Amino acid sequence: MSQSNPAEQRRNPVMTDVAKHAGVSLGTVSNVLNNPDIVTPAKRDRVLASIAALGFVRNQQARSLVRGRANTLGFVVVDLANSFFVDIARGAEEYTAARGFKLLLANSDVDASRQDAYVDLFEEFRVAGMLLAPLDGPMGAAERVEERGTPVVRVNWPGDDEHCGIAVDERHGGQLAAEHLLERGARRLLFAGGPFDLHAVAHRLDGARAAVAEHPGAVLEVFETDRLTVVAGLQVGEHIAARPERERPDGLIAAADALAAGAIQRLRSEGVRVPDDLLVIGYDNNHLTAESLVSISTISQPGHEMGELAAARLLEEIEAEPGHRHRSTLLRPSLIARRSTERG
Amino acid sequence: MSQSNPAEQRRNPVMTDVAKHAGVSLGTVSNVLNNPDIVTPAKRDRVLASIAALGFVRNQQARSLVRGRANTLGFVVVDLANSFFVDIARGAEEYTAARGFKLLLANSDVDASRQDAYVDLFEEFRVAGMLLAPLDGPMGAAERVEERGTPVVRVNWPGDDEHCGIAVDERHGGQLAAEHLLERGARRLLFAGGPFDLHAVAHRLDGARAAVAEHPGAVLEVFETDRLTVVAGLQVGEHIAARPERERPDGLIAAADALAAGAIQRLRSEGVRVPDDLLVIGYDNNHLTAESLVSISTISQPGHEMGELAAARLLEEIEAEPGHRHRSTLLRPSLIARRSTERG
DNA sequence: CTGAAAGCGCTTACAG
DNA sequence: CTGAAAGCGCTTACAG
Numbered sequence: 118m119s120q121s122n123p124a125e126q127r128r129n130p131v132m133t134d135v136a137k138h139a140g141v142s143l144g145t146v147s148n149v150l151n152n153p154d155i156v157t158p159a160k161r162d163r164v165l166a167s168i169a170a171l172g173f174v175r176n177q178q179a180r181s182l183v184r185g186r187a188n189t190l191g192f193v194v195v196d197l198a199n200s201f202f203v204d205i206a207r208g209a210e211e212y213t214a215a216r217g218f219k220l221l222l223a224n225s226d227v228d229a230s231r232q233d234a235y236v237d238l239f240e241e242f243r244v245a246g247m248l249l250a251p252l253d254g255p256m257g258a259a260e261r262v263e264e265r266g267t268p269v270v271r272v273n274w275p276g277d278d279e280h281c282g283i284a285v286d287e288r289h290g291g292q293l294a295a296e297h298l299l300e301r302g303a304r305r306l307l308f309a310g311g312p313f314d315l316h317a318v319a320h321r322l323d324g325a326r327a328a329v330a331e332h333p334g335a336v337l338e339v340f341e342t343d344r345l346t347v348v349a350g351l352q353v354g355e356h357i358a359a360r361p362e363r364e365r366p367d368g369l370i371a372a373a374d375a376l377a378a379g380a381i382q383r384l385r386s387e388g389v390r391v392p393d394d395l396l397v398i399g400y401d402n403n404h405l406t407a408e409s410l411v412s413i414s415t416i417s418q419p420g421h422e423m424g425e426l427a428a429a430r431l432l433e434e435i436e437a438e439p440g441h442r443h444r445s446t447l448l449r450p451s452l453i454a455r456r457s458t459e460r461g
Numbered sequence: 462m463s464q465s466n467p468a469e470q471r472r473n474p475v476m477t478d479v480a481k482h483a484g485v486s487l488g489t490v491s492n493v494l495n496n497p498d499i500v501t502p503a504k505r506d507r508v509l510a511s512i513a514a515l516g517f518v519r520n521q522q523a524r525s526l527v528r529g530r531a532n533t534l535g536f537v538v539v540d541l542a543n544s545f546f547v548d549i550a551r552g553a554e555e556y557t558a559a560r561g562f563k564l565l566l567a568n569s570d571v572d573a574s575r576q577d578a579y580v581d582l583f584e585e586f587r588v589a590g591m592l593l594a595p596l597d598g599p600m601g602a603a604e605r606v607e608e609r610g611t612p613v614v615r616v617n618w619p620g621d622d623e624h625c626g627i628a629v630d631e632r633h634g635g636q637l638a639a640e641h642l643l644e645r646g647a648r649r650l651l652f653a654g655g656p657f658d659l660h661a662v663a664h665r666l667d668g669a670r671a672a673v674a675e676h677p678g679a680v681l682e683v684f685e686t687d688r689l690t691v692v693a694g695l696q697v698g699e700h701i702a703a704r705p706e707r708e709r710p711d712g713l714i715a716a717a718d719a720l721a722a723g724a725i726q727r728l729r730s731e732g733v734r735v736p737d738d739l740l741v742i743g744y745d746n747n748h749l750t751a752e753s754l755v756s757i758s759t760i761s762q763p764g765h766e767m768g769e770l771a772a773a774r775l776l777e778e779i780e781a782e783p784g785h786r787h788r789s790t791l792l793r794p795s796l797i798a799r800r801s802t803e804r805g
Numbered sequence: 806c807t808g809a810a811a812g813c814g815c816t817t818a819c820a821g
Numbered sequence: 822c823t824g825a826a827a828g829c830g831c832t833t834a835c836a837g
Binding site: 129172174175176177178179181182189197198200203207210214220222231234235237238240241242243264266382412 | 473516518519520521522523525526531533541542544547550551554558563564565566567568570575578579581582584585586587605608609610726756
């Protein structure tokens with residue numbers, strides 16, 4: 118329509134086009150966008166009308182080039198297929214959206230090089246700050262980014278003197294799980310999970326050990342798996358069922374729900390009944406876990422709350438003085454009792 | 462360290478700092494970054510060393526301001542909590558990453574205004590193109606963005622003459638589900654799902670109807686639910702169990718796995734056995750569905766493939782001439798038979 | 806192959 | 822409250 122010459126490339130309208138169309142200066146257009154209150158209503162309406170008529174869309178790149186930073190936040194997530202992290206992302210988004218920030222997500226998919234690549238990308242885009250749910254292991258890119266001045270808050274990671282972090286008290290979770298089974302009468306517990314170099318797994322085991330140590334007469338065995346999957350769970354089930362009946366544990370703590378689900382499935386096909394013969398508790402409160410036929414008791418991590426808290430911390434950091442002191446927060450997980458640990 | 466005056470704000474190094482440090486001109490630094498081949502190795506190494514020494518990070522905003530577009534793609538996803546969409550995102554990411562693009566995600570969380578806000582945000586950032594897994598309903602922002610020249614490919618949406626789209630043949634999926642139950646001997650089928658104004662649900666029902674129509678003697682009842690959740694599934698189970706035994710269906714097609722899981726759970730507690738008394742098939746192949754005690758047969762949507770295909774289409778569009786013709790692709794879902802439809 | 810200059814589209818003092 | 826000018830940090834012809 119507005120093309121006078123069909124041969125000439127249509128170009129997206131820019132602010133000077135709007136100014137010309139509305140008969141005002143460039144600065145006034147900018148003011149309408151950024152400080153509408155200081156522009157006279159009549160002029161403001163004229164500019165707004167021109168913006169609509171031309172289909173003008175402000176170029177954020179140019180805007181944050183001069184302002185220094187975008188009011189956008191980045192969140193690099195280790196594994197979106199795990200609903201725990203989706204919960205975190207939703208909590209963070211709600212918190213930041215209410216405060217005028219946008220939250221962009223990137224999935225590193227448990228790949229260290231992709232994690233670094235996305236952290237770098239967000240830095241190149243000059244986001245105001247980042248959330249990072251990291252893999253276990255070094256976080257080179259994030260360290261560098263922080264040194265250069267972009268705040269980073271780590272979630273599901275403990276944090277230390279140099280870094281803000283929000284984590285869940287994994288040890289306490291393991292303790293809750295074990296105590297729950299002990300309360301329900303189990304005495305020969307088996308902890309299944311792994312690999313143990315995952316700090317979450319190691320701490321859950323620690324917690325379970327501590328709980329068992331306080332119960333004279335109770336014992337805890339350990340079975341290390343190579344992953345936290347349903348398939349690994351099948352092996353756990355097999356391992357238990359293969360033993361003579363009286364040597365079997367009467368309580369199973371699985372370090373992940375998927376593991377618990379696999380174990381229950383295999384146990385059942387081998388004739389071991391859950392919860393009648395064996396109490397089982399999982400970990401994570403993954404979506405759909407409540408839906409298996411024997412609904413699985415579990416330790417629930419406060420993902421949504423973690424996301425909100427991390428976002429709040431990040432916004433604080435963004436506004437903080439350079440000298441600001443880093444803080445770590447440990448959230449408490451909670452027990453959700455379902456059918457798999459019901460007695461009678 | 463490099464701060465000569467502690468009072469002066471440390472500023473992130475920019476390209477002119479690198480040029481000065483390396484003793485070359487600004488253009489040469491840019492060439493090292495963008496056309497390394499045309500710079501003499503010695504000079505190149507000098508520049509690279511300076512970049513490392515200063516901790517220089519190129520400012521993408523400035524870069525794509527002059528280049529017009531970032532080589533970044535945006536994906537606005539309707540619901541990351543549904544693993545189907547996570548699969549799509551992973552497929553898209555693998556495809557685009559291999560071709561040098563980055564993929565940023567935004568979760569609209571089944572909220573139309575957030576969908577629009579993120580579409581706008583990506584446009585303001587001048588992404589090279591967008592993927593959109595939309596909610597059912599109008600897509601105002603996306604339409605406008607396309608008119609202004611940013612390519613958008615819709616996923617899990619049929620597409621039309623004006624829009625590229627990649628969808629799954631929902632009708633065919635419904636047909637597969639019904640045929641599977643009929644093959645296994647069921648004759649009184651119940652289709653549960655809803656609300657029916659969700660086009661996916663309506664089409665799945667259509668397909669099921671078509672399959673039943675071809676089997677003389679088979680009948681199909683319909684039970685509309687208000688959502689596709691486990692809780693709604695409980696109601697479905699209740700509805701079935703409440704009927705006199707001989708008036709119950711012998712096959713249940715649930716329009717979603719969560720629905721199937723809820724139904725099975727309630728049926729079981731009411732003494733209706735799956736699959737012995739009633740065959741059940743779900744839809745979506747959601748993560749963890751395979752793990753319920755009675756593993757649930759389902760219709761699997763090719764999420765990963767859909768993501769790859771959508772990404773491929775988007776990259777085509779980005780390179781296409783303005784006059785390019787839009788295409789729609791319909792992917793075929795497939796049957797996954799599990800325990801919940803096993804006979805004998 | 807290298808370097809000086811113009812320009813991408815905005816925002817922000819600054820003088821009126 | 823408004824408008825002309827400078828500048829954010831890059832890339833890209835262009836002349837050497």
